[in-house]
Amino acid sequence: MAKVRQQQQELEKKLAQVDEGYSNFNQIIKKINSAVNQTQKERFEGELKKEIKKLQRTRESLRNYESQDPRNKSRITEARKKIEELMETHKQLEKESKTKAFSKEGLLIAPKVDPIEEEREELREMIKALQGAFQDKINIREAELEKSRGSKLRAGITEDISKQIKNLRYHFEKLEQVLRFVENNPATLEQIWPLTDKLDSYLKAEDTSDFEAELEQRYKELSLPTNRIFTNFPALNEEDMEAQRKTVGKKPETKTIASVPTKNDVKPVEKGWNTKEALMKIAGKTEKTFEDLPDDEQEVEKIDTDWSKKQVEIAFNYPLRNEERVKSSLQMVLTPYTGHPSFPKKPMINHALFKKFELDTLFFIFYHQHGSYQQFLAAKELKAKGWIYHKKFQTWFQRSGDPKLTAQDREKGTFLYFDYETSWSQRRKADFEFEYSFLENDLL
Structure with a gap:
C-alpha cells in the first residue's frame, strides 16, 4: 500500500513538472518573439532547447507510469500529448531559425504581413502618389499664371488660375491630414478609399467645381477640420510689380533735419516713408479689412473642441512605434551651467583620463555614447586592460x-x-568557445 502511495506521489510530481514546463515554454516563446536583437533571440532559443529536453525526459518517465498505473492512463496520455505538441512547435521554430534569410529557402518564404498593415501601406503609397500629382499640377498652374501676368487682356484668366492654385494647395494640405489619419485610425481605413478615388477624379476633371462640396463632406466624415481661411489681396499687374521692385530697395529716412536751415519755410521731414502704404498707393488700391469683406468670405478657422478631444483619444490609443521614435543622444553644452567645482565643465576627450576610470565607467561610456570619440577611447582602454570584444554577442x-x-x-x-x-x-x-572570426580587431 505504501509503495502504491509513493508511486502516486511521484506521478503527481511528474504531471506538475509537465504543467510547469508547458508554462515556461510558452513564456520563452513570447520572449523570442519580442527580442530586440539577434543576440537576445539566440540566448532565448538556447533556454528553449534546455526546457524541451527536460520535457522529453519527463515524457520518457511517463511511459513507464502508463503501463504500471492504468487508473491514471488518461491523465498520463494527455500530458504526453502536451509534450509532443511542444516538441513539434520547437522543431518548427528551430527549422525557421536555421533557415538563412538570403538562402533559396529563405527567399521563398513569404514575409508575414498583417492584413491591416498591408492595407495601410497601400493607402500610404496611394496618398503619396496623389500628393505628387497635386504638386505637379500646382507647378503647371503657377507656370501658366506667370505667363498670363504679362498680358493685360488675360486678367480674367489670371484670376481663374489663382483660384485653381488655391484649391489645389488646400486639397494637398488635406492629404497630409488624411495621411496622419491613416496612421492613427487602422480600424476605419475603408473610409479612405472613396476619398482617394474622388481626389483622383478631381485631378483628371476639367471643371472641378462639382467636386468641392462632396470632398468637403468626405473630410467632415473623417473628422478633419474643413473651415478655410479666405484672403483677399489685390493682384498686381506688370507695371505695379515693376514699381514695387524699384521702391522696395529704397531706404526710408527716419532722421529729422531741424538743424539745417531751409528755404521758403520748407518743413523738414519728421518721419520715414511707410513702404507698405506706398506700395498700396502704387497699386491704386487699399487693403480690405475683415469688416469690408462680403459675408460669404468672412470665414475664419475655428477650433473644433470635439474634434480636438477625439484626436487626443486617438493619440493615447495608438502610441508611436519604437521605429518611429527619435532616439535621444547626449548633447555637448557649449555654455555649461555653473555647478560644483568637482564636476567637469568640458567633455573628457583626453586619453590619459580614461586610464583612471573604473571598468564600470568605461562600460557605461561604451554602451551609452554610441558613435562618439569617447566610446572609441573607452573601447581602446578596455582592450588595454585585457578585454576582447565579441562582435556576434556584442x-x-x-x-x-x-x-x-x-x-x-x-x-x-x-x-x-x-x-x-x-x-x-x-x-x-x-567552457566557452571563442571563435576568432568574431573578434573585434579594428580598434588599434
Whole structure:
C-alpha cells in the first residue's frame, strides 16, 4: 500500500513538472518573439532547447507510469500529448531559425504581413502618389499664371488660375491630414478609399467645381477640420510689380533735419516713408479689412473642441512605434551651467583620463555614447586592460586562466564577460568557445 502511495506521489510530481514546463515554454516563446536583437533571440532559443529536453525526459518517465498505473492512463496520455505538441512547435521554430534569410529557402518564404498593415501601406503609397500629382499640377498652374501676368487682356484668366492654385494647395494640405489619419485610425481605413478615388477624379476633371462640396463632406466624415481661411489681396499687374521692385530697395529716412536751415519755410521731414502704404498707393488700391469683406468670405478657422478631444483619444490609443521614435543622444553644452567645482565643465576627450576610470565607467561610456570619440577611447582602454570584444554577442570578454583548447581559429576555456543587458555586472562562463572570426580587431 505504501509503495502504491509513493508511486502516486511521484506521478503527481511528474504531471506538475509537465504543467510547469508547458508554462515556461510558452513564456520563452513570447520572449523570442519580442527580442530586440539577434543576440537576445539566440540566448532565448538556447533556454528553449534546455526546457524541451527536460520535457522529453519527463515524457520518457511517463511511459513507464502508463503501463504500471492504468487508473491514471488518461491523465498520463494527455500530458504526453502536451509534450509532443511542444516538441513539434520547437522543431518548427528551430527549422525557421536555421533557415538563412538570403538562402533559396529563405527567399521563398513569404514575409508575414498583417492584413491591416498591408492595407495601410497601400493607402500610404496611394496618398503619396496623389500628393505628387497635386504638386505637379500646382507647378503647371503657377507656370501658366506667370505667363498670363504679362498680358493685360488675360486678367480674367489670371484670376481663374489663382483660384485653381488655391484649391489645389488646400486639397494637398488635406492629404497630409488624411495621411496622419491613416496612421492613427487602422480600424476605419475603408473610409479612405472613396476619398482617394474622388481626389483622383478631381485631378483628371476639367471643371472641378462639382467636386468641392462632396470632398468637403468626405473630410467632415473623417473628422478633419474643413473651415478655410479666405484672403483677399489685390493682384498686381506688370507695371505695379515693376514699381514695387524699384521702391522696395529704397531706404526710408527716419532722421529729422531741424538743424539745417531751409528755404521758403520748407518743413523738414519728421518721419520715414511707410513702404507698405506706398506700395498700396502704387497699386491704386487699399487693403480690405475683415469688416469690408462680403459675408460669404468672412470665414475664419475655428477650433473644433470635439474634434480636438477625439484626436487626443486617438493619440493615447495608438502610441508611436519604437521605429518611429527619435532616439535621444547626449548633447555637448557649449555654455555649461555653473555647478560644483568637482564636476567637469568640458567633455573628457583626453586619453590619459580614461586610464583612471573604473571598468564600470568605461562600460557605461561604451554602451551609452554610441558613435562618439569617447566610446572609441573607452573601447581602446578596455582592450588595454585585457578585454576582447565579441562582435556576434556584442559583449566584452576577458580570459580567466589558461585556455583548455587552442586552435588556429578558436580557443576554449573559462572567460569573464560583462552582462550589460540584465545585471550590469561581470559574470563567469566556463567552457566557452571563442571563435576568432568574431573578434573585434579594428580598434588599434
